[in-house]
Amino acid sequence: MLKNILSRLIKKADEKPETNPVPAHYRYQINADECRGCDRCKKICKVGAISGERRKVYVIDEEKCIKCGTCMKWCKYKAIQRLDFV
Numbered sequence: 001m002l003k004n005i006l007s008r009l010i011k012k013a014d015e016k017p018e019t020n021p022v023p024a025h026y027r028y029q030i031n032a033d034e035c036r037g038c039d040r041c042k043k044i045c046k047v048g049a050i051s052g053e054r055r056k057v058y059v060i061d062e063e064k065c066i067k068c069g070t071c072m073k074w075c076k077y078k079a080i081q082r083l084d085f086v
Contacts, residue, residue, distance in 0.1 A: 024067040026084045032057045034079035041071040041080060 049065040052058030
């Protein structure tokens, strides 16, 4: 029984998350002045929330974004900011 539960958990961990189960009081935004369109954030985003054309400013789809912060960590130009709701 334990093996069955563990195997289901492992399968779930490999799937892409659909939504963030924890409501966040912040969002991520790409600063148009800093974004170089390098494609790093778009490639690293697990849910495909970042879109745009290479060498142009990218945008984050807030509906898809699970607010994991991975894009901000990987942006070498520091173009992605976390904005807190007041």
